[in-house]
Amino acid sequence: MAETETKHHPEHHDEDVHDANYQAPPEKTIEEIMAADQEDESLRRYKEALLGAAQAEKIIVDPNDPRKVIVKKLALVVEGRDDMELDLTGDLSQLKKQLFVIKEGVQYKVRIDFIVQREIVHGLKYVQKTSRLGVTVDKMKHMVGSYPPKKEIQFYLTPAEEAPSGTFSRGTYSVSSVFTDDDKHIHLEWDWTFEIKKDWA
DSSP states (O other): OSSSSOOOOOOHHHHHHHHHOOOOOOOOHHHHHHHHTTHHHHHHHHHHHHHHGTTTSSSSOOOOOOEEEEEEEEEEETTTTEEEEEEEESOGGGGGGEEEEEEOOOOEEEEEEEEEESOOOOEEEEEEEEEEEEEEEEEEEEEEEEEEHHHHHHOEEEEEEEEOOOOGGGGEEEEEOOOOOTTOOOEEEEEEEEEESSSOO
């Protein structure tokens, strides 16, 4: 059974995830978006292109899941290597047991695969906090954007990051990830781990 809301991790401070001074625009349904500004032909065509099939039918990929955003997978993407993937549809408490090994100093990207259903979702954000031995060593927040419902999986790929390098950087890191939006809906929170090594093996 799908969870409609994910509990906050105590280590995630709200200001890490959301800008205190930012006021999100009010949520609007697809019908409200299409009904507004009908006299503006260029805006109407833009909205039709943006929403695609969602304006003609209510897109529901999983009728048993009430969520608007279903996060499916996280992948670490390194050029020239197979993607390292985490399945985010099962028992999230088991993810820490699946250790990613990353070679020190390589360039990598994080890809999030997700489905949007039922309604358009505004201002998606991906927030990641990395810790080692209980100390936060890195925080990143990426604006993912607004997405219409689609039957196909949609994805977001972060800009390239460089893995730490050097003897003291090697070891195991804990990561807390949050997929949220402008309206402070937590679509998914999960914890995972990776290990920096001198080589891939």
